[in-house]
Amino acid sequence: MQMISTDASPPPLLSFAYMLAGVAGMAVAAALLLWQPEALLTRWHPAALATVHVFALGGLMPVMLGALFQFVPVACGLSLPRWGWGDVALLLFLEGGAASLATGFLTAAPGLYGAAGVLLLGALGAAGWRLLRALRAQARQADVVGALSRSAVALGVTLLLAAVLLGILLFGWDLPLLTLVDWHALWAIGGWVAGLITGVASVVVPMFHVSPAYPKFWLRALRLQHWLLGGGLLAALLGWAGAGGAVSMLLAALLLGFGGLTVQRVVVSKRGEKDAFYWGWLMVGVLAIILALVAVPACWAADPRWGVAFGVLALPGLGGFTVSVMLYRIVPFLIWLHWQRANKARARLPLLHHIVPELGQRIHLGIELGSIVLLALGAFMPQMVSVAAALLLAAKLLQFGLLAHAMRDFRQRLAVLRALPPRSRVAA
Amino acid sequence: MSRLLDVRGLPPCEPLERTLAALDELAPGDELEVLIHREPHPLYAILAERGYLWRAATEPAPDGSTQYRILISLAE
Numbered sequence: 001m002q003m004i005s006t007d008a009s010p011p012p013l014l015s016f017a018y019m020l021a022g023v024a025g026m027a028v029a030a031a032l033l034l035w036q037p038e039a040l041l042t043r044w045h046p047a048a049l050a051t052v053h054v055f056a057l058g059g060l061m062p063v064m065l066g067a068l069f070q071f072v073p074v075a076c077g078l079s080l081p082r083w084g085w086g087d088v089a090l091l092l093f094l095e096g097g098a099a100s101l102a103t104g105f106l107t108a109a110p111g112l113y114g115a116a117g118v119l120l121l122g123a124l125g126a127a128g129w130r131l132l133r134a135l136r137a138q139a140r141q142a143d144v145v146g147a148l149s150r151s152a153v154a155l156g157v158t159l160l161l162a163a164v165l166l167g168i169l170l171f172g173w174d175l176p177l178l179t180l181v182d183w184h185a186l187w188a189i190g191g192w193v194a195g196l197i198t199g200v201a202s203v204v205v206p207m208f209h210v211s212p213a214y215p216k217f218w219l220r221a222l223r224l225q226h227w228l229l230g231g232g233l234l235a236a237l238l239g240w241a242g243a244g245g246a247v248s249m250l251l252a253a254l255l256l257g258f259g260g261l262t263v264q265r266v267v268v269s270k271r272g273e274k275d276a277f278y279w280g281w282l283m284v285g286v287l288a289i290i291l292a293l294v295a296v297p298a299c300w301a302a303d304p305r306w307g308v309a310f311g312v313l314a315l316p317g318l319g320g321f322t323v324s325v326m327l328y329r330i331v332p333f334l335i336w337l338h339w340q341r342a343n344k345a346r347a348r349l350p351l352l353h354h355i356v357p358e359l360g361q362r363i364h365l366g367i368e369l370g371s372i373v374l375l376a377l378g379a380f381m382p383q384m385v386s387v388a389a390a391l392l393l394a395a396k397l398l399q400f401g402l403l404a405h406a407m408r409d410f411r412q413r414l415a416v417l418r419a420l421p422p423r424s425r426v427a428a
Numbered sequence: 429m430s431r432l433l434d435v436r437g438l439p440p441c442e443p444l445e446r447t448l449a450a451l452d453e454l455a456p457g458d459e460l461e462v463l464i465h466r467e468p469h470p471l472y473a474i475l476a477e478r479g480y481l482w483r484a485a486t487e488p489a490p491d492g493s494t495q496y497r498i499l500i501s502l503a504e
Contacts, residue, residue: 077469207466210439213493271439336441337470341477346452352441423452 009079010069010087012338016407018066018091019327020400025058025098026320027396030371032102033389040308040378040385048308050102055315056188057120058098062091063323064196065127068148070334072134075203076145080134093123110170117166121159128155143219147199150226154191157229158184182244183233190251191229193319198222198258200326205262205281208329209269214261225254245299252295259288275353276361280325283369287318294376308379316392317372324368324399328361331403335410345420355409360402368395430459436495437465444471447500451480454502462498465489471498479503 032051033039039047069087072078083090097119104112132152135145161184167173168180199222206213232247262285266278291313297303298310332355339349374388433450435443443464450460462468467484475482482500489495 074470077467208439210437270437333440337444340441340444340448341470341474344478346448 009073010082012070012334013407013411014087015066015069015334016331016403016410017088018062018069019331020404020407021091021095022059022061022063022066022323023327023396023400023403025062025095026055026060026316027393027400029055029059029316030389030393030396034386034393037378037382037385037389040312040375041382042304043308043311046105046108050105052311052315053105054098054102055320056193057101058095060193060315060319060323061098061124062094063327065090065094067200067326067330068131070330071200072131072148074334074337076135076138076142076148078134078137078145080130083130090123090127093119097123113166113169117163117170121163124155124159128152128159132156144199144203147195147202147219147222150223151192151195151199154187154195154226154229157233158187158192161187179236179244183236186232186244186247186251187229189314189319190248191226193314194251194255194258195222195225197318197322198254201258201262201284201322204326204329205265208271208277209266209281210271211265211269214265218257218261221254221257225251248295248299252292255288255295256292259285259290259292261285262288273353275358276365277325277329279362280321280328280365283365284318284322284325287313287321287372291318305379309376312372312375312379316375321365321368321372324365324395327399327403328356328365331406332356335406338410339413339417342414342417343420344422345417346423347417347420349413356402356406360398364395364398364402367391367398371395429455429457430461432461432463434463436463436489443468444474447471448474451478451500454500456502458501460500462496462500464496464498465493467496468498475500 029051032047032054036045036047036051039045039051042048069080072080097116100112100119101116103109104116132149135149135152138145161180164173164175165177165180165184168175168177202214202219205211228247228250232243235243263282266282266285269278271278291310294306294310294313297306332352335355336349336352343349368391371388371391374384374391378385378388431450433447435446438446443462447460447462447468450462454460462471472482472484479502480500481503482498484496484498486494486496
């Protein structure tokens with residue numbers, strides 16, 4: 001038995017700051033798309049590259065890191081060491097780096113690429129190294145710890161490929177740019193984002209839906225993810241042009257499995273409540289299935305619009321929507337847990353599902369899902385992109401408001417609980 | 429006196445909430461035995477902060493998974 005105090009990990013308010021910054025980052029990406037809807041005409045459009053990197057690095061990444069600060073101690077019993085002001089600097093480097101990179105894509109200014117490289121490679125390299133080091137402290141790794149470790153390795157490979165791409169842009173290195181861009185994206189989405197989602201889901205879905213655990217064979221199959229990516233990258237570098245397509249199909253098969261197993265687990269949930277969390281996770285499973293199916297024409301069809309639709313369904317779709325659904329369980333759970341820890345007076349606390357209003361969650365998730373569908377259709381019908389981007393922006397602003405309100409309540413009630421005298425114990 | 433609290437199969441945060449409520453009634457010399465379907469890392473932190481003693485052991489659950497039996501008492 002291992003006793004880890006969450007006091008050794010970054011405090012909840014820091015996690016909340018990361019989460020709010022990430023939601024704001026996703027809102028900025030939606031605003032960017034609203035400003036330049038032509039971004040979805042091709043994946044190589046400067047505004048497309050800018051939007052993708054703002055969403056991924058300034059949006060998804062801070063939310064994921066902020067959630068891991070708390071998820072690792074609570075779910076794995078391990079501690080991510082506090083870095084004090086270093087944790088604040090990490091967030092600033094991340095957001096500053098995402099802004100520099102996006103501006104670099106929009107203006108083609110080499111200096112901005114260089115600044116983004118220093119900020120992002122430094123911040124994410126440090127964050128990945130801390131995560132990996134903390135996870136390796138567990139001698140006999142639980143499935144979830146193994147999944148998080150593999151995701152951290154995928155983040156490292158993604159960063160390595162990003163550094164090589166920056167070398168091509170800044171110093172004109174003679175390397176296959178298009179192949180390396182594809183593998184950078186595959187490691188980022190198929191390795192880091194999908195690895196983290198499937199790993200965290202293996203704990204969160206059975207725990208919160210009170211449904212059966214994901215099968216052991218499935219958890220073992222997930223370990224193939226990184227071998228496939230590693231083998232594929234090596235084969236591509238050795239000149240096999242079909243490596244990307246072959247690995248993408250195998251990853252799509254894993255994604256299809258994840259989608260099916262998740263839908264099944266949500267449907268048989270013993271919780272009995274068909275609330276935003278129920279519908280949200282059901283939609284995560286459905287999105288995973290749709291994404292896996294769209295991967296086929298995205299890889300093999302001559303029409304490049306399928307590739308754009310796939311990117312939309314992968315990033316704001318599976319990545320962004322899963323993060324949104326998880327935030328509505330992670331934030332209330334952390335708030336409740338830290339209130340409970342401070343509640344030595346044993347005062348009555350609000351119920352978990354009252355901390356963020358259910359109606360607000362439903363409205364937000366509904367708008368966000370609608371925006372994802374319209375964005376994917378926007379790859380084929382460009383006139384829909386502006387409406388879709390406006391909806392995504394509205395959804396993210398609403399989510400920011402809901403979470404910020406809950407976090408303000410957290411601070412206020414925490415101060416009250418800490419001021420109350422402890423309850424006296426029962427006499428013998 | 430020893431009391432068994434079976435919180436297996438309950439969604440978060442019910443196991444922790446019920447355990448803390450049971451601890452409120454724990455008198456010196458009493459023991460609370462909690463049976464739960466996952467390792468409750470946050471509970472350990474709260475027990476340490478509030479001065480409880482505890483021992484945790486794993487055992488196979490009827491469905492083949494692992495369950496945890498935690499024996500909690502007040503520190504002298």
